[in-house]
Amino acid sequence: MATKQFKAESKRLLDLMINSIYTNKEIFLRELISNASDAIDKSYYRSLVDENVSFNKEDFYIRISADKEKRTLTITDTGIGMTKDELENNLGTIAKSGSLAFKNENEAKDGVDIIGQFGVGFYSSFMVSDLVTVKSKSINSEESYKWESKGVEGYEIELTEKAEVGTEITLKIKENTEDENYDEFLDEYKIKALIKKYSDFIKYPIKMLVKKSKLKEGSDKEYEDYFEDEVLNSMVPIWRKNKNELKQEDYDQFYMDKHFGFEKPLKTIHSSVEGLTSYTTLLFVPARAPYDFYTKEFQKGLELYSNGVLIMEKCADLLPDYFSFAQGLVDSADLSLNISRELLQHDRQLKFIAKKIKDKIKSELLLMLKNDREKYEQFFESFGKQLKYGVYSDYGANKEVLQDLLIFYSSTEKKLVSLDEYVTRMKEEQKYIYYAAGESIEKIDKLPQTEMVKDKGFEILYFTDDVDEFAIKMIMKYKEKEFKSVSSKDLGFEADEKESKKETEENKELFDFMKEALGDKVKEVKASSRLKTHPVCLSNDGELSIEMEKVLSMMPDNNNVKADKILEVNTNHEMFTAIKEAFANDKDKLKMYANLLYNQALLIEGLPVEDPVQFANDVCKLIK
Ligand code: ADP
Ligand code: MG
Numbered sequence: 001m002a003t004k005q006f007k008a009e010s011k012r013l014l015d016l017m018i019n020s021i022y023t024n025k026e027i028f029l030r031e032l033i034s035n036a037s038d039a040i041d042k043s044y045y046r047s048l049v050d051e052n053v054s055f056n057k058e059d060f061y062i063r064i065s066a067d068k069e070k071r072t073l074t075i076t077d078t079g080i081g082m083t084k085d086e087l088e089n090n091l092g093t094i095a096k097s098g099s100l101a102f103k104n105e106n107e108a109k110d111g112v113d114i115i116g117q118f119g120v121g122f123y124s125s126f127m128v129s130d131l132v133t134v135k136s137k138s139i140n141s142e143e144s145y146k147w148e149s150k151g152v153e154g155y156e157i158e159l160t161e162k163a164e165v166g167t168e169i170t171l172k173i174k175e176n177t178e179d180e181n182y183d184e185f186l187d188e189y190k191i192k193a194l195i196k197k198y199s200d201f202i203k204y205p206i207k208m209l210v211k212k213s214k215l216k217e218g219s220d221k222e223y224e225d226y227f228e229d230e231v232l233n234s235m236v237p238i239w240r241k242n243k244n245e246l247k248q249e250d251y252d253q254f255y256m257d258k259h260f261g262f263e264k265p266l267k268t269i270h271s272s273v274e275g276l277t278s279y280t281t282l283l284f285v286p287a288r289a290p291y292d293f294y295t296k297e298f299q300k301g302l303e304l305y306s307n308g309v310l311i312m313e314k315c316a317d318l319l320p321d322y323f324s325f326a327q328g329l330v331d332s333a334d335l336s337l338n339i340s341r342e343l344l345q346h347d348r349q350l351k352f353i354a355k356k357i358k359d360k361i362k363s364e365l366l367l368m369l370k371n372d373r374e375k376y377e378q379f380f381e382s383f384g385k386q387l388k389y390g391v392y393s394d395y396g397a398n399k400e401v402l403q404d405l406l407i408f409y410s411s412t413e414k415k416l417v418s419l420d421e422y423v424t425r426m427k428e429e430q431k432y433i434y435y436a437a438g439e440s441i442e443k444i445d446k447l448p449q450t451e452m453v454k455d456k457g458f459e460i461l462y463f464t465d466d467v468d469e470f471a472i473k474m475i476m477k478y479k480e481k482e483f484k485s486v487s488s489k490d491l492g493f494e495a496d497e498k499e500s501k502k503e504t505e506e507n508k509e510l511f512d513f514m515k516e517a518l519g520d521k522v523k524e525v526k527a528s529s530r531l532k533t534h535p536v537c538l539s540n541d542g543e544l545s546i547e548m549e550k551v552l553s554m555m556p557d558n559n560n561v562k563a564d565k566i567l568e569v570n571t572n573h574e575m576f577t578a579i580k581e582a583f584a585n586d587k588d589k590l591k592m593y594a595n596l597l598y599n600q601a602l603l604i605e606g607l608p609v610e611d612p613v614q615f616a617n618d619v620c621k622l623i624k
Helices: 008-018 025-049 084-091 097-119 121-127 186-200 247-257 341-345 346-373 373-392 399-405 419-425 441-445 448-455 466-475 493-508 508-521 546-553 575-585 586-606 612-623
Strands: 064-065 074-079 129-137 146-150 154-160 166-172 206-215 225-230 267-273 280-286 302-306 310-315 327-331 407-410 416-418 434-435 459-461 481-485 524-527 536-541 564-571
Touching: 008 121, 025 064, 025 074, 025 121, 025 166, 025 310, 064 186, 074 129, 084 129, 084 146, 084 154, 084 327, 121 129, 129 419, 186 206, 186 247, 247 267, 247 280, 247 481, 267 346, 280 346, 346 373, 346 399, 373 399, 373 407, 373 466, 399 419, 399 466, 416 419, 416 466, 419 434, 434 448, 434 466, 441 459, 448 459, 448 536, 459 466, 466 546, 493 508, 493 524, 508 586, 536 586, 564 586, 575 586, 586 612
Parallel strands: 064 206, 302 327, 434 459, 434 481, 524 564
Antiparallel strands: 064 074, 074 166, 129 146, 129 166, 146 154, 206 225, 267 280, 280 327, 302 310, 407 416, 407 459, 536 564
């Protein structure tokens, strides 16, 4: 019979599994048990919604058996089984192709350890086995098939005999090596311990036939051996346990077993709500964004259970986009099992639960912000951007929910601060919440436009994410205080602005001439009220700032939108004397000066000089 090849990516992954020096090989068992449990979930679900399918509760179980002589470990389930096609498709290709990409990305950093944490499911069997045999009979088929593989070479598939619907996976356990003791995976006590450790919450019984001994009949000292089925797991799903019976380690273990994340969660939220609609949620905030979080591929959602029965693996309607980082599950007895996906979207109870979950996540995050700032900063580092997109999208519809969760770097505090903290600290004479946008904290710190605001002792929020200014434009005001960019036309310093207005009027012809020289590159040239030591800067008139222009220009379908720029000149700077002189005696020179100053201002903004050759020539002319 022909050996079939694995898909290329699966092959690489298999190779990795087989040759892995990963120490935590034992996780293969939880992977196989979790697959078995998933398969039983599917049957169970079918029996509830399809009247042609009926089961007894006793029909659902997982069985483990070990044979030390043959070196085999067998995991049998009474789940939904696989057809021939499903065997090929599910076991011949890797389901979550992203995990490999992830592994490659992180290999350099974390070594091979990532394998076990990420969980690559079925293939992990090859860490302990050199021959894997899967016999399966699908609920939808009369025939049963055997799939067999020794690893990377490929697999074989053929008809077989199997009476019951379900799957039986047999691992031929590897021989011991100098460094590895594989025998232990055939040992009853080890197997029991592994199941307690990793699979205790599995809701179907995991049975094993164990040897016991009892007094021989009629004797009071002679014993005899007999075999009896023992259930190895407690079967209570963790979210149904009492909160105070659980330790954080239990949650962490569950989180990783379920592959919600590949390292311990940053925050666990376990709550039960009783009322018209009762439900339990177990939610997690991951410690880091998954590799695909900010891509289109990422799918948000929570597992949805109806009274302990899984009805949907990723119910997107339970989470708003801005909280899409949340992982976990919801279990409610009030949801109908029979509900279709389409109907579920409009389900009143589901909407109610979704709203409650949103509120819960928000309040937990606010608590974290207040009481555990370090943790919150870690959270914000990973998911802050998503919150900001949330503020910006839907025309700001969710800004009320999210604005209190935002933090920005502060010029005076030298750390991340919330809007509330900013406003509480504002000086009496301060009208606005000031912000400055730029590429990095270091660059913003040096912006000439921040000079006067800093000089007055006002705090400035630094916006380093592209989305920041767009989000703030949506918020507009926080606690009655308007946001103001340090580059916007007026800064609310009346005395200084009066002064610069006077200067501008006094030098009207000069500024008009410079404006003329620059053409429509700028809307106006004027005396600045925001500079102290720097010679020039750009400010902007209108809603669109220069930073926003930069961001928009990088978008694929930008309409070449431009901010209305104003060239501001520091009339107290020495160079202004030279400008005045040129205006009186050498107009061509002033033209050149105007261009030079404008280009300088562009450079300070991090914008490209429009004609670098001209700029260089002009500088040389000056040097000569
Ligand atoms: P995952 O469980 O994340 O989908 P796995 O590699 O563990 O990835 O399993 C791949 C697929 O193989 C599963 O999605 C399922 O369709 C199928 N499968 C694995 N084990 C079983 C089983 N015991 N019964 C039925 N289907 C199974
Ligand atoms: Mg799996």
